[in-house]
Amino acid sequence: MRIKRMYLLWCMFLVPFVQYAQITVQGMVTDTATQDPLPGVSIIIKGTSQGTATDFDGNYLIEANMGDTLVFSYIGFQPKEVVVSGGTLNVTLDEDTTLLDEVVVIGYGTTTVEDATGSVSSVTTEDFNKGAIVSTDQLLTGKTAGVRITNNGGQPDSAPNIRIRGGSSLTANNNPLIVIDGIPVDNTNPAGVSNPLTLINPNDVESFSILKDASATAIYGSRASNGVIIITTKKGLTGGFKFNFSSNTTVSKVGKKIDMMDGDAFARFIQEYHPTETDLLGVDDPSTDAEDDLSTEAIEGRILYDTDWQDAIYRTAISFDHNFSARGSIFKSVPIRMSLGYTDSQGLVKTSDYERVTSSVKLTPRFLDDHLKVDINAKGIMSKKNAIDEGGALGGAVNMDPTKPIYDNSAGNLFGGYYQNLTYDEEFDVMQLDGQWNPVAILMQRYRPERVKKILANMELDYKMHFLPELRAVANVGIEASKSKIKEVYSDNSIATYNINEDERMGVFNPGVNYRENQDIINRTLESYLAYEKELDGIVSNFDVQAGYSYQNFKNDGNKEEYTYDDATGLRKLQIDEQNPTNRYYTELNLQSFFGRTNINFYDKYLLTLSFRADASSLFTKDNRWGYFPAAALAWKIYEEDFMENIDFVNNLKLRLGWGRTGQQDITGSVGYYPSVPLFEAGGATSQYLSGYALYSAINFNPDLTWEKAETFNVGLDFGFFPNNVLSGSIDAYYRTTDDLLAYVPTAPGQSLGSSFAKNVGSTESKGFEVNFNVRALNQDKITLEFYGNTSYSRAEVTDLQDVSKITAIESGLPTGTGNYLAYHAVGYQPYSAWVYKQLYDDQGNPIHGAFADFNGDGVVDNDDRYYKTLRPNWTFGFGFNFNYGKFDLSSSFRGQIGGQVYNAKRLTSGWVDNALPDNTASLSNVLDFYTGAADFNFVDIQNEVPWSDYFLEDATFLRCENIVLGYRLDDAVPNVSMRFYGALNNPFIITKYDGQDPENFNAIDNNFYPRPRSFTIGVNVDF
Incomplete structure (x- = not known):
């Protein structure tokens, strides 16, 4: 008891001395938003001239008295005052959005x-x-x-x-x-x-x-x-260490389906327009005897099944995402961040699953009194997905007869309990597939796991010379490597593996592995440069100079195994290419460059940037290998001028002018990796003069192939007005020309080794402008409201294609016939424009089937009467807001486009009356719901010019709500733990006049489109 009383007396005696005793205060200053350390933060004891600054890692050390006030200030952040209450004092600073030092x-x-x-x-x-x-x-x-x-x-x-x-x-x-x-x-x-x-x-x-x-x-x-x-x-x-854990669960549903007929409507349609085919409907008595009642009402009443095939392949998808990260330092002074993430995402289509595990490590140690900075990054990823047959499943769900069932559990079913229509083959005396496959069976009887392991790693060394601190040497070495494995397997009794054995005249299955692929990609990067930076007094305030070298090598090595049906065994066997038994492929591309840049600041008002890069690509021959790309830019800080001194509402006003040339050599997707080199390839088993000896044929090449070159002029204005930059943003306008366009173009017969080859063909020009803006409507202690928005206009035109007037856009293939394309790159028009006929309409506004405008008046409708219509939009925009009130936050973002066209391909494939009739099958095909206006009864077929009618083009303008997010932050429930709970709606609605499934389609052809999910997410984010 005495000891306790003595201890209390000593404490009471020492309190006033401790309060004012000088101690060593140490700690770290970090960014509140990112938790990153802040170097160079000024720390002053309030009311004195005593102070210090944080080191590169945000650490500081200062002698102060208990009760002193430390003032922390840093460019770009709001100052903070903190009372000394102990020997350790960690401080976080909030970004000052009114300043320009981001x-x-x-x-x-x-x-x-x-x-x-x-x-x-x-x-x-x-x-x-x-x-x-x-x-x-x-x-x-x-x-x-x-x-x-x-x-x-x-x-x-x-x-x-x-x-x-x-x-x-x-x-x-x-x-x-x-x-x-x-x-x-x-x-x-x-x-x-x-x-x-x-x-x-x-x-x-x-x-x-x-x-x-x-x-x-x-x-x-x-x-x-x-x-x-x-x-x-x-x-x-x-x-x-500081830790973060985040987790969310997402429930997704299909936003909009294609408007197809249900069973009753389809039965009515068949009875009205194709009464001779009613026996193919799924009714309780398919007899077509004259005594039967075949009225529409009777047919509808006898429907056994009313299958919504889209509902059958879609599902309510549930996905999970979990992430954990740790940030701190090891060995006392080596900053490190580590993360681990797991994503399990279900697609809207059954069996369309995606799973991913990610990990990352980032170390940023500093050595030699901060003269040597080292950044080490390593990211590892493992992913697995089941790649579905989208065309078969999505297309089949639209095409399948709605009066037929999904399952068939009868004793004689051959296909694992799935319904499948069969026809009788008189020649072989056997039942065979009729050409229309059950889309649910396509999904459930096929498994195609695609697994990928990938690593992206690099180390950057940044050394500031001891003898000349203004000079730095930087070296960066990195690797990007991936290993892929694909296997496609069909289950027993799979519809896709049902074949007719010609010898035994019977239907047989050959399930098992159908395809394998193994691939290894290794890409290496090495870059190094010297950088010199100097602060000066006089006309030049400061300048920096850089010069360096870059090396990149891309290597892709893999093999494919394709399996075919073996008549002799009834099993799958590996298909062997006699000239390439491993079915191996190998490509390699090498890029090497020299580059330099200088930035010069005059009077802290005028900024000049000059850069130059020389690139060499292995795609081109030695004479054309190098491309040279200079650039220059000038900026004027208008707000720093003397005449702006008394204009208080202007915080930032900067004019920018820029010019530069860039290059393009990547045409490998069209012509491979060796378009300039004469090579030969071996023919297959059908291309042999003597058995076992292949014939070799020359591959088309162009030794004159060279760099595609783009030249751009840009003018921009950055602005910030009113206190706290209530209104800020930028405006840019640009003009660009591209010459020596790289393209794969047709050649005249006899002028080359093939019908087409890679060539530099001509020029394009484009122009546009962009606007970004932010409005801080409210900025108070407990309530903030910020609006943001952007819009852009871009228009390009093909100005020259040398010997041709247009180039086919091969990504615009129509889902009918073979080699039918919608879009072309044509001289005098915007790239990727639809080449179509002008549809004619009757007095009631209904399209007249097969009737098109004769623009040239020669009495014949042919290609000379087609015209070009721009597919991709010229206008795009986005906007949203962020609102905070106390611990609540609410945000939403929107985006969209104005103009452009989308080709409603479902009207082409399912929007004409005779599409319902059997075509080399014994099954009826569903059609768009004519009764609701999803298609027009006037379209009977899609023969001749019909697929190129502009009737199928619709306005692609839309406004999409990207997300709505509501959150609540809970900071007081657990000591040293901050939690944020949130709920989010993604893709809740879209406003558009487009009648199809979705107007947002890059290739502008809406066909077998995997629908974008409408989803709800709940999640939590925990910092501790």
């Missing part, structure tokens, strides 16, 4: 919003789309002007088509260059991967930088002709 990542370095001279947009974690996010591109959709992201449908790994300012080429690659943590990644997807950006965990992404104009992209040269998207991932911090 760091923007550019090619081989960084700059600030204030000092950027090119057209560069930055999208950070605060701006990302939220909700059901599977792939990284979904974070960016609709967020910045001039960037149009359209996926191929609602598959969990649906391939995105990303276009920055519409792309610059015709048939060469139009995708932007993607750079992830300094590694320019391959444009070729690994086998089994539709969307390469699903192989990056969206939760690892810190920011996007989008480089649009040539003055910004030219530093990347040959791969930057279509813009650059730089992805930066999150990094660690110095100090104790």
